[in-house]
Amino acid sequence: MALPREARRPFSTSVAPLRRRTLADREDWLGRLMLAPALVYVVALVGVPFALALALAFSSARSGSLEFSWVGLRNFWTILPDPQFHRALWNTLRFTLVSQALVIVLAVTAAHVLSAAFVGRRLVRFLLLLPWAAPVALAAIGWTWIFDSTFSVINWTMLWLGLTKRWLYWFGEPQLATAAIIIVHVWRMFPFATVITLAGMSAIPQEISEAAVIDGAGFWRRFFQVNLPLLLPIITVAVLFGVVFTSTDLSVVYLLTRGGPYNSTHVLSSLAFQRGIFGGDLGQGAAVALFLLPVLVVVAILMLRTARRAEVGA
Amino acid sequence: MSDEESTKWVRVSTDRLRRVTRRDLLKLTAAGAAGATLAGVERLTGPYIVHAQPRELRIMTWSHFVPAFDAWFDPFARAWGTSKNIRVTVDHVSFAxxxxxxxxxxxxxxxxxxxxxxxxxxxxxxxxxxxxxINQEAERRYGPLVPFVRNSVYNPHTRKYFGFSDNWVPDPGDYLKSVWANVGYVNGPRTWDDLITAGQRIKQRHPEIQIPIGIGxxxxxxxxxxTRAIMWSFGSSVQDRNSNVVLNSEETVKAVEYGVRLFRxxxxxxxxxxxxxxNNLALNARQTSYILNSISAYRSAQAQGLPVANDIFFTPALRGPARAQVATHVMGVWVIWRFSRAPDLAKEFLLHFLDNQRDAIMASRLYNFPSYWGSVADRDVPVAQKPEAGRRWIRSRVFQDPFGSLPPDKLKVLADSERWSTNVGFPGTANPAEGxxxxxxxxxxxxxxxATGQLSPKAAVEEADRRVKEIFAKWRRAGLVGGGRDR
Known part of the structure; x- marks a missing residue:
């Protein structure tokens, strides 16, 4: 039986030609390819230096040499009984914890103030963000002058206002130097935490607050029993970032006190820098720096879990 | 067509005016990258004219405490390069x-x-x-290297000249004459005890001065x-002449006890x-009356036209129970890396730089002093007489400061500074452990x-001694430090 004319027309004339499947069609490989630059970046700039630091910590590497002899745990046995190391470890913890506690209080307060409508709010928000935008090295130099033991403007002001009767040697006394370092950390991290908290506040549905008001809740009750619980996940993210930035920071201590007076304000990163770079003992410097690792691993896990929880909650 | 085949073959649209898909984007990117690569290959393989590679010397130096020096050095180095058809790059880094x-x-x-x-x-x-x-060539041209400079560039343990020095910087005491004259010391202090005796009077008579004595x-x-100057003056040191650790001594404890008195x-x-x-800022702001420093505080005050400049005078090293000795304020040491691409050019430049030490020292406003005295002597003086001629030239300059000091001989104590200066590591040589x-x-x-009462002087010395011995042991294991008969 003869087919109708349309049916005898070759199939290929009405259908696009077939071609071999390319990489663009293979989602599994394409995904890996697209991810590769980021992975290479992380491996090259984080993984390799980390592996190198691990290797250095178990070696007798020196800054002026390329020799790399394995010394096992010797660097760790050297620093473990070292009082300077104990002090640096303790300082790292207390600078981080105290500054972050202050950051939370200040950030939540500032976020509440800035969420209210008032004239000049934009300007205040802009000014508040400046410390975050300022290069930390530049800011630390400014603070060095503010706290200078001979010319401190804070001292002059406090004396003039009658708030103190004695000259305060901010970097000459360990307690004051500690306070100065914490103040600078708080100043630096507080804008970031404020912005994050502000973002969290704007995400709270207005009706929840209104319902609380209708139910007769006052400001403090609304704050502690409504707003704060809702803000907790986002504040946790801010705190965890703050913990990472503060505990790993070298520049504030290095530029303000250089670890002084008498090596009493070192943190692990500044002590590692002093021992490894200035002292020329890369192995010992790496061993000191590695003590941050367990703390940061825990913080990183917490960060990831919190972020995931916040994501799921959203 | 089977299912398996369908994963390998797909239909594509024949519509030529379609939107750009992810696949197209990848194709375009790949094509672009391939094109660029081919173009690059073309450039690499294609015919081109071969030029001789310009010779280059890359120099890293510090940002000098006297900025006028850098303003002289950079064009000086480039001019040398131009005369040799060499590109010279000079980079500066902060001292820290x-x-x-x-x-x-x-x-x-x-x-x-x-x-x-x-x-x-x-x-x-x-x-x-x-x-x-080049150290030997420099000695052949200008006579011997200053002994404490040699101790800073030569490791007797490995018998290696690891550096080349063109200059060192004296570290005199800088004091405010009006203040010291007011307490009976017209010519400033001469001994470490003077600092305490006069300092107490300054504290009483000049309450406006926050820190009577400014020793860091x-x-x-x-x-x-x-602190090393105090130790040496009290007969103490970190190591002896043969790199043995001798820090834990009666003399060190006495030096530290003096430090405690000075501080308190x-x-x-x-x-x-x-x-x-x-210390520069405190002296120039009249917030201290004595500092141990180079002449940079004074030169800064001069450059800024501060009235205090006329009140700043200088003392030689202060005498202690054992001697009067201070470290050089700066020990200028050049090195040439093993990985240098132009080691011969670097050596040639350093010798040329040494040949022009008079200009360098004047550019530093007499801050730098020559590591080879002979390098600042008149050119026609025989080599054997060059060191003395160089000393005379320096003497003539510090007794008649060409940079406007009042009185003109204000810097005269520097004329003898070689006698009371020494290297870090004294009485031994500089080494990595001392570093x-x-x-x-x-x-x-x-x-x-x-000083702050954290530890007693004896306990502080013992703690430092433990740390010092650990450091020496480590560098001895590396084969860079001798000694081993520690006290």
Whole structure:
């Protein structure tokens, strides 16, 4: 039986030609390819230096040499009984914890103030963000002058206002130097935490607050029993970032006190820098720096879990 | 067509005006990259004219404390390059970043051809060339190297010249004459005890001065120099002539006890946070009456037209129970890295630089002093007489300061500064262990802990001694430090 004319027309004339499947069609490989630059970046700039630091910590590497002899745990046995190391470890913890506690209080307060409508709010928000935008090295130099033991403007002001009767040697006394370092950390991290908290506040549905008001809740009750619980996940993210930035920071201590007076304000990163770079003992410097690792691993896990929880909650 | 085949073959649209898909984007990107690569290959393989590679010398030096020096040095180096058809690059680094930057260059095995340090860089010895040849050539031209400079560039344990020095910087005491005259010391202090005796009077009569005596016990270079000066003057030292550790001694305890008195009676906790600029600023602001420094504080005051400049005068090293001795304020040491691309050019330049030391020293406003006295002698003087002629030339300049001092002989104490200056590591040579002790502030810590009562002087010395011995042991294991018969 003869087919109708349309049916005898070759199939290929009405259908696009077939071609071999390319990489663009293979989602599994394409995904890996697209991810590769980021992975290479992380491996090259984080993984390799980390592996190198691990290797250095178990070696007798020196800054002026390329020799790399394995010394096992010797660097760790050297620093473990070292009082300077104990002090640096303790300082790292207390600078981080105290500054972050202050950051939370200040950030939540500032976020509440800035969420209210008032004239000049934009300007205040802009000014508040400046410390975050300022290069930390530049800011630390400014603070060095503010706290200078001979010319401190804070001292002059406090004396003039009658708030103190004695000259305060901010970097000459360990307690004051500690306070100065914490103040600078708080100043630096507080804008970031404020912005994050502000973002969290704007995400709270207005009706929840209104319902609380209708139910007769006052400001403090609304704050502690409504707003704060809702803000907790986002504040946790801010705190965890703050913990990472503060505990790993070298520049504030290095530029303000250089670890002084008498090596009493070192943190692990500044002590590692002093021992490894200035002292020329890369192995010992790496061993000191590695003590941050367990703390940061825990913080990183917490960060990831919190972020995931916040994501799921959203 | 089977299902398996359908995963390999797909239909594509024949519509030529379709939207760009992800696949198209990838195709375009790949095509672009391939095209660019081919174009690059074309450039590499295609016919082109071969030019001789320009010769280049890369110099790293510090940002000099007297900025006028840099304004002279950079064009000087470039002019030498132009005369040799060489491109010369001069980079500057802050004094605090000299060592970190050098560490980075060694780790990367690239960077500059010659590198300048302001303290003996003995820890870098394995990575630098032996410069015996240019040190010997310089001695052939200008006579012997100043002995304490040799101790800063030569390691007797490995018998290697790891550096080449063109200059060192004296570290006299700087005092405010009006203040000291007011308490009966017209010519300033002469002994360490004078600092306490006069300091107490200054404290009483000049309450406007916050820190009567400004000797740093801090984590900075000036404090490192000052505390060593106290130790040496009291007959103590970190090591002996043969690199044996001798820190834990009666003399060191006495030196630290003196430091405690100095701190408690005539200083303030401000000196525990002294940085490299603190003593200059405090003196120029009349907030202290005596500092141990180079002439840079005075030159800054002059340059800024501060009235205090006329009141700043100088004293030689203060005498203690054993001697009068201070460290050089700066020990200028050049090294040439093993990975230098132009070591011969670097050597040639350094000798040329040495040939022009008069200009260099004048450019530094007499801050720099020559490591080879003969390098500032008149050119026609025979080599044997050059060192003395050089000393005479320096003497003539410091007795008649060409940079406007009043009186003109204000800098005259510097004429004898070779006699009371020495190297870090005295009475031995500079070495990596001394360098690490210097850079991790073991000695300043020892003084500060005793001064603030954290530890007794004896306990502070014992603690420092333990740390010093650990550091020496480590560098001995590396084969860079001799000795081993520690006290």
């Amino acid at each position: 970043d000299i060592v970190p930057r050098a560490t980075a260059e060694v780790a990367a095995q690239q960077g500059h051809d010659c590198y300048f340090f302001i303290a003996p860089p003995s820890q870098f010895e394995p990575q630098v060339l032996d410069l015996a040849d 016990f801090s984590q900075d270079i000036d404090s490192n120099m000052a 009676e005539v200083m303030s906790p401000a000196v525990l946070s002294w940085n490299a600029a603190s 690490e002790i210097f850079d991790t502030y073991v000695i300043t810590d020892m003084f500060a802990k005793a």
